[in-house]
Amino acid sequence: MSQQTSFTRYYLIGGILTAVGLFAFIWMIRILSNPQAPVLLEQGETYRIYEQTLYPVRGNIYDRWGNLLAGNLETYELSADLRYAKDHETIATVLATYLNLNYGEVLKLLQENSIGVTEENPRYVTLARFVPADIKAQVENEAKRLEEENKNRRFRKDEIPPSLKGLDWNLMMKRYYPEGSLASNVLGFYAYPQDNPRGYYGLEEKYNDLLTGTPVKVVRSLDPSLVTEVPDLPPGASLVTTIDRNIQRMVEEKLDLAVENTGSLSGTVIVMDPETGEILAMAVSPRFNPNEYWKLEEIFGKKPNVNRAIDTTYEPGSTFKPITMAAALDAGVVEPSTSFIDTGVYYIKGYAIRNWDRGAWGPQDMTGCLRYSLNVCMAWIADQMGTTRFYEYVNRFGFGHLTGIDLAGEASQPYFTPGDQLWSDVNLGTNSFGQGIAVTPIQMITAINALANHGKIVAPHVVKAIVQNNEKYEISPQVIARPIKAETAETISQMLAESLESESYKNAQVAGYRLAGKTGTAEVYDPIHGGYKDGTTNASFVGWGPVDDPRFIIYVWLEEPRSSPWGSMVAAPLFRDIVQNLVILMDLPPDEVRWQIANNP
Numbered sequence: 001m002s003q004q005t006s007f008t009r010y011y012l013i014g015g016i017l018t019a020v021g022l023f024a025f026i027w028m029i030r031i032l033s034n035p036q037a038p039v040l041l042e043q044g045e046t047y048r049i050y051e052q053t054l055y056p057v058r059g060n061i062y063d064r065w066g067n068l069l070a071g072n073l074e075t076y077e078l079s080a081d082l083r084y085a086k087d088h089e090t091i092a093t094v095l096a097t098y099l100n101l102n103y104g105e106v107l108k109l110l111q112e113n114s115i116g117v118t119e120e121n122p123r124y125v126t127l128a129r130f131v132p133a134d135i136k137a138q139v140e141n142e143a144k145r146l147e148e149e150n151k152n153r154r155f156r157k158d159e160i161p162p163s164l165k166g167l168d169w170n171l172m173m174k175r176y177y178p179e180g181s182l183a184s185n186v187l188g189f190y191a192y193p194q195d196n197p198r199g200y201y202g203l204e205e206k207y208n209d210l211l212t213g214t215p216v217k218v219v220r221s222l223d224p225s226l227v228t229e230v231p232d233l234p235p236g237a238s239l240v241t242t243i244d245r246n247i248q249r250m251v252e253e254k255l256d257l258a259v260e261n262t263g264s265l266s267g268t269v270i271v272m273d274p275e276t277g278e279i280l281a282m283a284v285s286p287r288f289n290p291n292e293y294w295k296l297e298e299i300f301g302k303k304p305n306v307n308r309a310i311d312t313t314y315e316p317g318s319t320f321k322p323i324t325m326a327a328a329l330d331a332g333v334v335e336p337s338t339s340f341i342d343t344g345v346y347y348i349k350g351y352a353i354r355n356w357d358r359g360a361w362g363p364q365d366m367t368g369c370l371r372y373s374l375n376v377c378m379a380w381i382a383d384q385m386g387t388t389r390f391y392e393y394v395n396r397f398g399f400g401h402l403t404g405i406d407l408a409g410e411a412s413q414p415y416f417t418p419g420d421q422l423w424s425d426v427n428l429g430t431n432s433f434g435q436g437i438a439v440t441p442i443q444m445i446t447a448i449n450a451l452a453n454h455g456k457i458v459a460p461h462v463v464k465a466i467v468q469n470n471e472k473y474e475i476s477p478q479v480i481a482r483p484i485k486a487e488t489a490e491t492i493s494q495m496l497a498e499s500l501e502s503e504s505y506k507n508a509q510v511a512g513y514r515l516a517g518k519t520g521t522a523e524v525y526d527p528i529h530g531g532y533k534d535g536t537t538n539a540s541f542v543g544w545g546p547v548d549d550p551r552f553i554i555y556v557w558l559e560e561p562r563s564s565p566w567g568s569m570v571a572a573p574l575f576r577d578i579v580q581n582l583v584i585l586m587d588l589p590p591d592e593v594r595w596q597i598a599n600n601p
Contacts, residue, residue, distance in 0.1 A: 056213035057173055059236035061187060061203060063245040064278075064464055070187055070204070070290075073176040076136050076169045078128040080110060082117045085166025090146070094164060098138050099128050127167075129192070130174045139164070181287045183248050185307035186241070186279075186462060188408065189290035200293070201306045203239060203462065205408035210237040210466065237468035242278035242461065247271060250581050251281040258574040259285045263562030264539075268308045269578065270445050274550040276477040277449075277458035279405075284308050310405060313413040313438040314559070317522025318356075318373045318567070319448070319542045320434030325370060326451055326492045327393035328381045330484040336366050336495055346376040346383075351426035353379040356521065371499040373519065379429035387428055391417045394431070396483035397447040398457060404480075405442055405460045413438040434522055444542065445555040450481075451496070452516070452544040452553050455489040457481040497547045508543060508572035510579045512590030517543025517575065519567035524560060536560045541571035545579070546591055554578060 061070035078099075085091060092106040109125055117123045143164035150161045175190035188202030199208040213236030251269050259267040271281040284307055288299050296304050305312050328334045344360030346353045355361070355375050361368075369377035382390045394400075400414045415437045416423035430436040442460055450457045459478040466473045496516035500508055508517055520540035523532040539561050544553035556571045556578075564570050582588075589597070 055215050056233040057235040058175065058190065059211040059213065059238040059467075061211075061239045061241060063241055063243045063248075065245070066240070067245045068178055069183060069241070069243070069245070070190075071176050071178065072173045073132075075130040075132055075172050075174040077126060077172040078131050078136075078139075079124050079126045079168045079170070081166045081168055082110070082114045082123045082125065083119060083166070085110060085114075087160050087163045087165070088114070090162045091164060091167065094139060094142055095127060098135055098142070099131060101128060124168075130172060131169075136169055139167070143167070175290075177290045179245070180291065181289045182245070182252065183243055183282070184287050184290050185284045185309065186243060186282050186407065187290060188306070189293040191293055201409055202407050203241070206406055207237075207239060207463070210468070211239070212236050234469060237466050239463050240465040240467065240472075242273075242280065242464045243282070244280050244585070247582065247585050248281040248283065250585065251283040251578055252285070252287070254574060254577050254581070255283045255285050258558065258570070258577075261563065262539075262558055262570045264558040264560060264570075266308055266559045267574075268441050268555075268557045268559075269574070270309055270441055270555045271578070271582065272445055272449065272460060272553050272555075274449050274452040274544060274553045275458070277446075277460045278464065278477075279460060279462050280552070282307070282309050282462070307407065307409060308557075308559075309441045310407055310410045311440070313411055313440055314538050314557070315435050315437065315522045315525060316439050316444055316540060317434040317520040317538060319444060319518050319520030319540045319555075320437070320439075321370060321373065321378050321432075322451060322492060322496060322518050322542075323394070323397055323447060324378050324381055324390075324432045325366060325495070326484050326488055327390065327397075328385055329366075329491055330488040331385060331389055331393070333384050334366055334381060336491060338366050340364050340366070340369060340377050340380060342369075342374055342376050344376065346379045346429070348379060348383055348429045349425035351424075351429065353426075353429040367495045367498055370495055370518065371502050371504060373433075375429075375433045378432040382428050382432035387418050390428060390432070391415075393483065394437075396481060397450065398481060398483075399437065399439060399443060399447065403442050403446045403460055406463050410442070411440055412443070434520065441555050441557050444540075445553060447483075448542050448555070449544075449553050450483055451489050451492050452550040453489070454486040455482055455484045457483060493544075493547060500543070504568065505572065507568055508541065508576050510545075510576055510583070512592070513545055513579070513583065513588075514547045514591055515543050515545035515579070516547050517541060517572075519572055521565060521567045535565070537565040539565065539567040539569075539571040541567055541575045543575050543579075546588070546594070548591075551586060551588060552579075552582060554582075 057072055060068060063069055080091065088107055088110040091110060092103045095101045095106050096103040106127060113123055113125050146162050146164060150163070155161050177187065186202050188200055188204035190199050190204050191197060199205045199211065204211065213234065216233060251271060255267045255269050267285045269281065269283045270279065272279055286299055288296055300306065341363050342361040344355060344358065353376055356373060361372055361374055364374065364377060394415065400412065402410050402412045415431065416427060427436050446457060446460050456479045459480050461475060463475055465475060493516050496518055497514055499505060500515055500517050522538045524536045524538055526533045537560065539558045541556045544550045554575055556575050558570050561570045
């Protein structure tokens with residue numbers, strides 16, 4: 001071959017390569033100048049990378065002694081990669097057997113979503129969520145068994161071997177309540193809707209952000225060489241509550257029995273430390289199991305009052321009378337020895353106020369007015385105070401305001417005062433003995449507690465400490481008001497103790513312990529028809545002890561009991577039963593033993 005021929009070939013090859021390069025350059029310029037170029041580039045990036053939100057493990061909830069009330073279980077989400085899940089019948093059969101899924105539904109889901117699936121067009125379907133680890137292990141063992149059997153069998157080219165290939169397991173933490181319904185009204189629950197899992201009611205809702213922790217968004221790549229390491233997320237904060245699991249369980253058992261025996265619609269009991277405001281127990285009946293939160297409507301109806309201790313208002317009746325008496329004593333309007341002649345009726349601006357039994361109780365001092373729960377005497381006291389001073393004290397005690405308890409869903413209802421359209425002069429009398437004014441149980445125990453706690457109202461709270469990033473933050477007691485003087489609180493506490501020691505209160509007495517307390521029986525207002533329901537009441541009792549050194553205060557409310565309408569007959573015995581067990585659980589010896597120990601250290 002001549003030298004000229006060689007040069008000709010080189011020129012030809014060079015020309016072709018130059019033309020190809022020029023064509024590619026021109027085509028690239030054309031693509032980049034196309035109006036759709038930015039859209040195509042953005043879509044290309046989307047195919048290569050995606051953004052994922054990672055959530056930390058949700059924090060635990062404990063009782064005051066470290067017993068787990070709410071935690072997390074390792075479960076799994078089961079999905080199918082339809083590029084590799086070919087044996088739909090076997091998958092549907094195995095999942096129906098081990099996971100109790102519907103065979104037909106699983107088969108339809110797999111078949112319909114497999115249409116059009118290729119290596120370039122993958123598709124995943126979720127088959128089950130929250131699969132326990134032991135069930136996952138059983139399915140995986142079945143998959144291995146099938147693979148072993150397939151090794152010893154021959155299949156036609158068009159035959160699909162029995163297989164569970166294509167199933168993917170992803171760790172999924174499930175909220176778990178090991179004590180079932182115990183304190184469920186306090187805890188609330190954590191639900192898992194696909195779009196926004198979060199806490200509902202109680203502590204789970206109130207502290208949702210703390211329990212959840214800080215989610216992190218990470219960019220993930222479909223290119224294995226570009227996959228970044230998943231960050232190690234610290235768990236959400238954990239809560240140590242003031243609840244005593246043993247006291248809570250005992251109170252719930254006593255309450256459930258009382259509701260059943262009295263035929264009440266519902267029941268509520270709160271046990272609180274008078275000095276700190278710590279809630280030792282907060283029980284309601286009925287309750288629910290937060291592990292099965294989807295049954296909530298079945299138990300409570302479409303608008304559930306999950307925790308009637310904080311979310312339901314009612315007229316308390318005579319448990320309000322100590323508030324009226326404390327206000328009058330503190331204002332200097334009466335003294336314990338102040339005499340009053342009960343004629344059975346008292347008129348306020350022409351309105352007649354009568355006693356609960358329509359009777360006249362004759363000469364009484366102020367202790368007698370409390371002992372016999374005289375409406376007439378309370379109306380007279382409120383009238384002596386005057387509207388301005390009476391409602392000033394009602395406000396001081398926190399009525400009409402939220403207590404601020406650290407639970408989601410607290411309710412409050414304002415009361416009417418002079419100048420309001422719905423207020424009339426008779427309200428001064430009826431409000432003095434707890435009718436015509438609506439409260440929640442948490443408002444009542446918080447206000448009454450000032451009588452047991454030297455005139456101080458402390459904020460009620462359920463969280464004792466928060467544990468976050470290995471640091472523990474204690475919640476300190478907070479005094480939020482001083483509605484009466486300490487001397488006034490001591491005086492009325494002694495008056496209520498004397499009242500409780502009378503024959504009228506034998507159902508509330510506990511041998512060996514001096515207690516203070518007051519019953520309550522109130523008519524039930526009918527918001528639909530107006531006025532009060534015939535023959536129905538709300539029965540309640542509030543009491544604390546030991547009187548000389550209060551360690552507990554208890555509020556009891558039974559809604560519309562059928563066995564008896566009177567607080568002294570249904571609520572007082574429940575108070576007594578709870579105290580008899582509470583002093584054991586709290587290791588509180590009888591008064592005489594306690595005094596001997598104190599005097600002989």
